[in-house]
Amino acid sequence: MTDITVKDLISLFTLIAETTAREKERLCELDGVIGDADHGIAMELGFSAAAKAVSELDPATADPTLVFNTAAKAFLNAVGASSGPLYATAFMRAGAAVKGKVSLSEDDMVSVVAALARGIQDRGKAEIGEKTMVDAWAPAAKACEAARQQGLPLAACLAEALKAAEAGMEATKDMIAAKGRSSRLGERALGHVDPGAASAVVVISCLHTLFSP
Numbered sequence: 001m002t003d004i005t006v007k008d009l010i011s012l013f014t015l016i017a018e019t020t021a022r023e024k025e026r027l028c029e030l031d032g033v034i035g036d037a038d039h040g041i042a043m044e045l046g047f048s049a050a051a052k053a054v055s056e057l058d059p060a061t062a063d064p065t066l067v068f069n070t071a072a073k074a075f076l077n078a079v080g081a082s083s084g085p086l087y088a089t090a091f092m093r094a095g096a097a098v099k100g101k102v103s104l105s106e107d108d109m110v111s112v113v114a115a116l117a118r119g120i121q122d123r124g125k126a127e128i129g130e131k132t133m134v135d136a137w138a139p140a141a142k143a144c145e146a147a148r149q150q151g152l153p154l155a156a157c158l159a160e161a162l163k164a165a166e167a168g169m170e171a172t173k174d175m176i177a178a179k180g181r182s183s184r185l186g187e188r189a190l191g192h193v194d195p196g197a198a199s200a201v202v203v204i205s206c207l208h209t210l211f212s213p
Contacts, residue, residue, distance in 0.1 A: 004103060006059045006066075006067055016202070019205070021044050023202050024040035027199055030198055039196065039199065043079075049077065049078035053071065066095075068112075075091065087120070089123035107148065113140065113144045113204075114145055117137040131194045133200040135194065135197045136166075136169045136196075136201055140162070147160040161208070169194070172193055
């Protein structure tokens, strides 16, 4: 695969925004069972704002770090609560991971996935097993890095990341939430997928779609 450019990253945010808009109702339905039914709305608002902001950058002068930092600011401005700070931190970490680079190699993109996951986990102070988006993001990053260490191309690494994210999302059905509104439900949250983990799968699926030949 040729190096990933600023244009590619702008296309990524556009794809995530479009996909999130299509998935909004499903994400809200999932959140309606264990939360306040607005997760899909928040994700659509955040990613559409991020996509609009990065689309206004000049690909000739912008670098990947600016793309991620611009997305972070736009997402946070659009979604001040809950998932806003989580994804803003994730994008800032991704930007820091590729600082100084004009374009990104396959190794860089694996580092981006790891940085996104770590940013979300650090900001949310969540661990695997607490029924949050970390249950999808953390396994995805680990699988992506492991695949790269085995010498697999980026497309295969992202396929492994998606598979791990989907498994992590499904595993949240058997968890009692430790964070957020759903933690008030106790065992009543059992049997239901965490909406944050579901939206994480949406984002990771877009990464896989765009960077797989």
